[in-house]
Every structure is written in C-alpha cells, then in structure tokens.
Amino acid sequence: MVLHLFIAGLSALIATTTTLASIIQNKPRDGVLAFDMRTDYSSALTKRQVAQHDYFLPVKAFPKIVLQIGSNKDEVELDVDTGSWLVQIPDVATNCTTCLLPSGKLGLYNSNKSTTAVKTGKAMNSNFYKTAYYHGEGVIDDIWFGPNFKIPNTLFNDVQDIGSSWSFGILGLAKPPYGEDDLNIVWNAYRAGLIAQPIISINQRNSSGNSLQLIIGGYSKSQMVEDYTWTSIYNENLVAQIDFVNINGTEVRVDRNVVFDTGNYYVFANAEVVDALLASFPDDPNNKRGSHKIDYNLIQDKTMTVSIYGKNYTIPLQAFVEPDCTGQHCEIIIYESKQWNWGSAFNRFLNIALNYGDSTFIGIAEWKPSNTNEIVSF
Template identity: 70%
Template sequence: MISHLYIVGVSALVATAVQASIIQNKPRDGVIALDMQFDSNSQDLIKRQVGEHDYSFPGTSLPKLVLPVGSNKDEVQLFVDTGSWLTQVPDVATNCAKCLLPDGKLGLYDANKSTTAVKTGQSLKSTFGSTAYFYGEGVIDDIWFDPDFKIPGTLFNDVHDIGSSWPYGILGLAKPPKGSENENIVWNAYKAGLINKPIFAITQRNESATSLQLFLGGYSKSQLIEDYTWTSINNENFAGHIDFVDINGTKVIINETVTFDTGNYQAGVTQEIFDALLASFPDDPNNARGSNKIDYNLIKDKTMTVSIYGKSYNVPLIAFIEPDCKSQHCNIWIHVSAWNWGSGFNRFLNLALNYDNGSYIGIAGWKPSNTNDIVSF
C-alpha cells in the first residue's frame, strides 16, 4: 500500500518523548513472533485505487493482527502493510462501527484515556484512495504484545477520521524516511533492546496459506529452502527487481522493480506483460481466453520460476489466482496497474527487510511446513 503522507507541525517533543519512554523489557531470545490472520475465504469486497485503476479484492484476505495500544491496552486490528511505514490506529473519535476485532467486538484506541499517550500536535494525513484515508494526530504510546511485553514509544497516527473502505488500521513496516525512525516498531524494538537486529521477516506458516507469521528480529528456519539472499535497495520501499517469470516453459521478461506489498493482494503489471502472462497459462476448455479465469485443477500442481535480482525461485502458480478457489472458474488476479505485487504472490516467498545501514531486502525460497524453528538474525 503506497501512501501519500502529509505531516504538519513537527515538534521537538517527538524525540524527547521517545527517549524518555524507552524501557528495557526482557528480551526473548532476540525475536518477537506474532501470528497473523489470513482470512482468504471472505466474500467481503472493497474498492482500492492503485495508480489510475480501481479494482476489487477481498479486504480480509490481507494479513492482519490484533495489538493492544496504550496504558489501557485498547485492542485494535491492523493490516500488516509492507507498502507503507506509518502505523494508523483508529481512535474512538472516529465513531467507526466497522472497526471490529475477530470476536466481533469494537476495536478502537482512546488516546484521551491512555496515561502513557503523548500527543505531539502533529496533523497526520495518509491517503490511499478517495475512500481509503486516515486523518488524525501524531501520538506516541506503547504497543503491547502480551500483558507484560511491549514496544515502547512508537509514534503513530491516532486516527480521528477514517475512510469507508478500510474498517481496520494499518501496521506499517516499510522503512520510514530518515529522521522518522521512531515511527517504526522494528526500530523501536531494536533501540529498546528487545530484538537483536532491526530486521523483520514474514513467513507463511503452513501449506494452506491461511496463516502467516510476522517476526521482528528473527525468522523460522523450517519454511526456508536456503538462507536469505540480501540485496541493497538504497532506502527504497520494500521492493525487488523481477527479471522474468517462466510459466510452462514460456519466459515472460518483466525487468521491473515491484513493491512487495502485503497491503495489496493482486499483481500489477503493464498491459503488455499482462497479455504475455495470461497467454502462458494452460489452455482451458472451461474458460475462454480473456475471461481472466482458470480451472484450478489445471494449475494446482504447477509451479513457475521467478527470477528476482538474478536468482531463481519456484513459486506455485496458484499465487496468481484468488485465494482458496478450487473451482473450474477461479479469478486470475493479475491486473493492469502500478508495479505492486501483493500478498497473493509474496506469501509463497520468505521475505525480510533489514533497516540497518540503508535498506536490504532478504529473499529465500519457501517450503510448506507445519512446524517452526525460530531463530534470531
């Protein structure tokens, strides 16, 4: 999710408050591991704008988690987004009736009742589309991971006005601009001594792809085919240069840098690449060419070769269709739009981002596993 972020009224209060709130919590082997929901069977469709194109996707198919915020540990549900850096927390001031937790209860933060909240006076506006926006105020507060474990002093957008498209907040994981490191939970966890290195990793936990895990400072070895390959991305967003995609022996030259965006689901390409990719799919007697549909049985056991920064990875071809579809008419989720490849594709890779000394993306081949062997970077 690439955002347009506007910040007004920056104050020296930010740095002072963050420094004062750092607490040395007990490290847990240098890794924080979080389960993320991936409810890909929902029929709830919402609109999203990317570039000049609108398209629909199941909003709940994006990875998300529930986090308590502030001294009262108000629970909020946040999309985990590698395409933006600022955390967006819906406040009670939004009167958002759709901001629900998995149990159906309302999930809103109350900055006025949190004794650890520090209001910065910043006006924050993040816009992702005409009906997808977060307007609020910069607040510094603690983000909790269990009753006795927190990341202290993260600056986030205490949202007072939320667009109708997004019934949840956002946990932004892209590297923030220089000087705004306190807006990122990974940096804050590292500075507080909670993780060994300022790196996060996202790993698919099982073959069904209905659950993901987010790791701060570590990863799960059991899903890796080999060690991570690290490439400098020079402080850019969470991005990778895709050389080509080979489907059924047909090599489609991509030669573009794409954002690996967990705040999106589809794969965005140009019209030329769109036509070439769809032409490489197996012939399907049940779906006409141009219908953007495919019989699941024709691709369920097929893989494609994807070259990223000159290294090849095997990815299941179902990465390009709607989640959980096993019918004869599954939607192919490749669209003509900005170069932004979402969780439908990148859930079949092990991806990590190292914030230190610039930015480095780590990529490793994925293998299905129902076990975890968590280690620190």
C-alpha cells in the first residue's frame, strides 16, 4: 500500500507517556511470536480512480490476523501490510458494518470503554486514495497477542472515519519515518523484551502458497533452503532490486526497485515489463494471448529464475498466477501500473525478513515447502 500520512506533534507525547518495560511475562518461546495469517482470495479487480492503468485490490487478497485491543480485549482483524508502517484500529465510532471477524461478527475497538486507553488528542490521518483512508486520533493502549501477554502502551491510530473501500484495519510493518520508531509495533515489542531481535519474517508453508505465517523476532528454519542474504535498504520501504526474470529461457530485464508489499496481491510494473513477462508464458491453446489466463497444467511444475540484488532465486511460476486455481483459466496476476509494487502472490514463494535495526536491512532466502515448522529466533 502507498501511504500518505499526516501526524500532528506526537513525538514528545510518546516520549513522556509510553512505558514499555512492564510487559506481562508469558514468555514467548525463545523471544519469538508467530501468527498464522488468513489469505482469502478473490480474483475480481476493482479499478482505482487515480489512473487509467492503476488498480486496487479486493480486500480478500490481503493476509490478515486477528488481535485484541485494550482492557476489554476487543477483537479486530488487521491486514498485515509491509507496504505501510502504522497500526490502524477501526473504532466503534466508524459505524463500520463490514469490519467483520472470520466468525462474521463485527470486529471494532471501543476506546471509550477501555480503561487502559490514553487519548492523545492528536489527529492521525492516513490517505491512500479517494475512498481509502483512515482518519482518527492517536491513542495509547495495550495490544494483546494472546490471553497472557501483550505489548503495553502502544500508540496507534484509533480510526473514527474509515473509507468506503476498507473493511479492516492495518498492522503496518514497514520501517517508520525517522524519529517515529515508537509508532512501530516491532520496535515496541523489542524494547519491551518480548522478542529477541527487532526483525520480522514472512513465509508460507505449503506448495499452493495459501498458508502464510508472520513471525516476529524469528523465522521458520524448516522452510529455508539457505541462510538469509541481507541488503541495506536504509530510509526505504521494504524494497528489493529486481534485475531480471527468466521464464522458459526468455530473460525479461526489470532493473528496478520494487516494493514487496503484503498489502497488495498482484504484480505491478510498466507496460514494457508486463508485456514481456506475459509473452514469456507457455503457449496455451485454451487461452489466447492477452487474456491474462493460463491453463494450470502448463505451469504447475515449472519454475523461473529471478535475480534480486544480483543473486538468482528459483521460484515456482505459480508466483505469477492466482492461488488454488487448478483449472484451464487461471488468472495471471501481472498488471500495468505506475507503481512498481509486487505483492504477496509473488513474494509468498520467497522467505523475506526485515531487520529494523539502526540501518534497515531486507533479508531474502530461497524457500522450500516443508511438513514441519521449526521456528527459531534470530
């Protein structure tokens, strides 16, 4: 997601109000928190209003988790978003009738009933585009990651007005702006002693790529072909330099930084790269060129080579195709846009980590499916 954020004078308040030392100690194993993420999928594209070739994704494309907020432990469902950094919590004041939990019940936070909530009185306004925004107030409260442990006194946007395109909150995981580290939940967890290192990783555990996991402070060793290769992305979002993609012996030059964005599902590039990638797919008697469709049988066992920061990775060609489709007309999810934003459809087939240390680093490692899930700390 591309985030335009306006925050008025919160840093001093955070420094005087936020105290992160007093966590409830139900020690997470070896300083690691792990969360399964829902990855429901809908193939419908909804056109954005901002440009002819710019698209916005259906909400079901996003990986999500449910967390509890405040003294009442109000449950909310949040999009896990590496393309933005702020936590956005929909409040009951939004009157959002589509902010539903997996159970079908409403998932909204009530800051007026939480005895641990501290309202800052400062506006937080996040604008993505015309009908996609979060307008609210900075609130400091506890975010619970289970029945017996929490990150206390966490500052987030208590959303009072939510755009009509949204039906969920956001767990922003990108690097926050300089001087705003206290707004980042990973930094807060680290400073509270809840995790061993301020690092997250995202991996998937099955061959279809529909079982994603978010790990804070560690990674899944059993899904690793190799150790992470770390590259500095200081003062950048979660970006990676894609050198080229090779499909069926056809090399498509990309030579661009792209955002690895779990708040997006599709693969966005300029027209030249999109056309070249689509042309490199196998000939398909069931789908004509330009249809954005492919017979699953033609790609199910095929791989491609992707060069990232000068290193080659072998990735299933399924990374460019919608998950769970095994028919003759599966959607190829590569589309033209001004934004070079490669979403979870692609990066689910890589092990990706983000180190929030003094100099931010992205870690990339080749992925392998595994029937085990050996989670270890960094």
